[in-house]
Amino acid sequence: MMNWLISLWKKKDQDSSFLEGENLWDQMTKGCPECGCSPIKLHEGPSGGACINVFCADCGQGYNISPIVQWAQKIRKDTRYIR
Numbered sequence: 001m002m003n004w005l006i007s008l009w010k011k012k013d014q015d016s017s018f019l020e021g022e023n024l025w026d027q028m029t030k031g032c033p034e035c036g037c038s039p040i041k042l043h044e045g046p047s048g049g050a051c052i053n054v055f056c057a058d059c060g061q062g063y064n065i066s067p068i069v070q071w072a073q074k075i076r077k078d079t080r081y082i083r
């Protein structure tokens with residue numbers, strides 16, 4: 001009975017997280033959303049498919065970015081990438 005509602009919520013969750021990803025990408029074009037360094041200095045990490053893992057050189061915050069659709073999401077911090 002509630003399946004249609006649950007599926008709506010699921011869809012909404014996906015949509016909102018995708019919007020967050022777009023917002024995060026916008027923030028990253030101005031600087032690191034985590035530590036605020038600007039312009040952001042990034043080390044490239046492992047990549048797969050259309051997505052690239054990059055890490056901020058100042059705070060080590062990792063981002064999974066997809067330049068083709070200009071989308072980003074936060075992943076783990078990795079201090080090995082801090083210069």
Ligand SMILES: [Zn+2]
Nearest residue numbers: 032035056059
């Ligand atoms: Zn940073």
